[in-house]
Amino acid sequence: MRPRPWGWNPTGRRRYAILAIWLGHIGWVILGHGHPGRWESVLGTLSWPARKLSALFQQGRASRSGQVNNLKQAQYELTLTRQRLESLQMQNAQQAPRLQEADEAIRLLGLKKHVPLEMKAARVIVNVRTAPFGGMVIDQGQDAGLVKDQGVFCPEGVVGRIWEVSTHQASLLPLDAYNASTAVMLAQSRATGVLQGVGPGRAEIRYVGGQELVQVGEPVYTSGLDRVFPRGLLVGYVVSSHQEGPELRIDVALAAPLSRIHQVLILPPQPRIELPHPAAPPSPGKVKP
Amino acid sequence: MSQPTPMPPLWRCTLAVVCLAAILILSPWPGPQAVFHAFLVLAVASGFESPLPAMLWAAAGGWALEASLRSYPHMGGTALANMAICLLVQSLMKHRPPDHKSSYWGQLAAFCLGHTLLTHLMVRIAAGPHAWGCGWLWSLLTVPLWGTLSLRLRLPQRRR
Numbered sequence: 073m074r075p076r077p078w079g080w081n082p083t084g085r086r087r088y089a090i091l092a093i094w095l096g097h098i099g100w101v102i103l104g105h106g107h108p109g110r111w112e113s114v115l116g117t118l119s120w121p122a123r124k125l126s127a128l129f130q131q132g133r134a135s136r137s138g139q140v141n142n143l144k145q146a147q148y149e150l151t152l153t154r155q156r157l158e159s160l161q162m163q164n165a166q167q168a169p170r171l172q173e174a175d176e177a178i179r180l181l182g183l184k185k186h187v188p189l190e191m192k193a194a195r196v197i198v199n200v201r202t203a204p205f206g207g208m209v210i211d212q213g214q215d216a217g218l219v220k221d222q223g224v225f226c227p228e229g230v231v232g233r234i235w236e237v238s239t240h241q242a243s244l245l246p247l248d249a250y251n252a253s254t255a256v257m258l259a260q261s262r263a264t265g266v267l268q269g270v271g272p273g274r275a276e277i278r279y280v281g282g283q284e285l286v287q288v289g290e291p292v293y294t295s296g297l298d299r300v301f302p303r304g305l306l307v308g309y310v311v312s313s314h315q316e317g318p319e320l321r322i323d324v325a326l327a328a329p330l331s332r333i334h335q336v337l338i339l340p341p342q343p344r345i346e347l348p349h350p351a352a353p354p355s356p357g358k359v360k361p
Numbered sequence: 362m363s364q365p366t367p368m369p370p371l372w373r374c375t376l377a378v379v380c381l382a383a384i385l386i387l388s389p390w391p392g393p394q395a396v397f398h399a400f401l402v403l404a405v406a407s408g409f410e411s412p413l414p415a416m417l418w419a420a421a422g423g424w425a426l427e428a429s430l431r432s433y434p435h436m437g438g439t440a441l442a443n444m445a446i447c448l449l450v451q452s453l454m455k456h457r458p459p460d461h462k463s464s465y466w467g468q469l470a471a472f473c474l475g476h477t478l479l480t481h482l483m484v485r486i487a488a489g490p491h492a493w494g495c496g497w498l499w500s501l502l503t504v505p506l507w508g509t510l511s512l513r514l515r516l517p518q519r520r521r
Contacts, residue, residue, distance in 0.1 A: 090412060094444065101437045101438055
């Protein structure tokens with residue numbers, strides 16, 4: 073026997089349930105408008121996990137975005153710092169020659185205070201000393217009152233003498249030139265001789281008696297006998313000595329760095345052999361109030 | 362040759378619970394949420410043999426969606442539309458099971474559009490004017506994805 077579709081059997085009860093659900097929904101949709109506050113609170117409680125998860129996700133995204141922004145800002149600042157460092161290095165490289173020249177000028181000024189002579193300062197504008205027929209040229213000439221055979225020196229030692237003078241410039245004959253001769257004396261034995269150039273930065277002393285006792289490292293000073301330099305300016309140091317016939321040949325390393333000179337002092341023509349001692353600084357007790 | 366057995370009701374219920382949970386959890390992202398909602402109504406719930414559990418799961422999906430969205434002043438429209446479209450899909454799939462994957466995709470896409478229109482009509486009746494959003498587009502574009510999955514779950518019988 074076939075069961076009745078709307079009877080109180082399982083099929084009928086299922087149909088009644090479906091009908092009730094349908095009618096309930098339709099009635100709720102059409103007639104169920106009311107105050108939503110209670111539903112809102114229930115729904116808020118139910119949706120708490122989803123809102124929490126969303127908040128965590130958004131927080132993670134914001135944190136990651138902040139980290140990326142910090143990294144970009146740090147990279148930008150690093151780039152700026154590098155550019156500034158390069159600019160400062162370039163500026164430093166541009167000012168390095170001026171700083172070196174200023175240092176030399178300060179040392180020349182100090183030397184000028186200690187040597188009681190009327191000296192003129194000059195700048196070396198050409199230094200091709202090691203080239204064939206080369207030499208050194210300074211920026212002072214006849215207009216500054218320079219003449220031939222004026223002595224030239226720097227804070228480290230004697231440089232040479234003026235060889236030729238033009239209107240605005242003058243050429244120098246350095247100590248290590250083959251045709252340069254300078255009257256010198258040894259510091260300890262006081263033996264005098266003539267210094268002649270033998271090569272770049274080197275010279276030898278001739279006409280020193282074989283009985284003289286010479287020590288390696290001994291300073292060599294000008295003797296003042298050539299009337300180009302006064303007595304007592306440092307020329308160089310003894311490197312070696314050997315007997316050659318009746319005389320000694322003494323090799324000398326020049327004290328002045330001839331390849332790196334930028335500023336020099338020019339002695340007056342035919343200075344006195346002995347320099348007067350510089351005036352002593354006034355003692356505090358003699359100063360009048 | 363043995364007939365393929367349909368998916369056990371317990372497994373189907375488990376899948377429906379997973380879809381409900383996904384609908385609730387994905388409430389901050391309405392696009393993926395709409396995909397799970399369409400999958401629950403058009404593929405999982407409509408696959409039950411009996412219309413009563415199919416209708417109940419579809420209604421639950423509608424209530425869960427509206428509860429998680431919290432944007433309608435009065436709820437119930439989505440559940441009503443879900444029940445209607447679920448019964449329609451169940452009836453059609455019982456009488457005209459799909460032959461090929463492409464035709465099944467086409468049917469699902471048509472049902473998806475119809476579901477969207479009916480849902481917004483019911484929501485308008487229940488809650489008044491509202492925003493449509495882009496969830497329906499997500500559902501429509503991902504039909505090949507969840508349609509293929511639902512075809513495997515449904516195990517359609519060959520037409521005699």
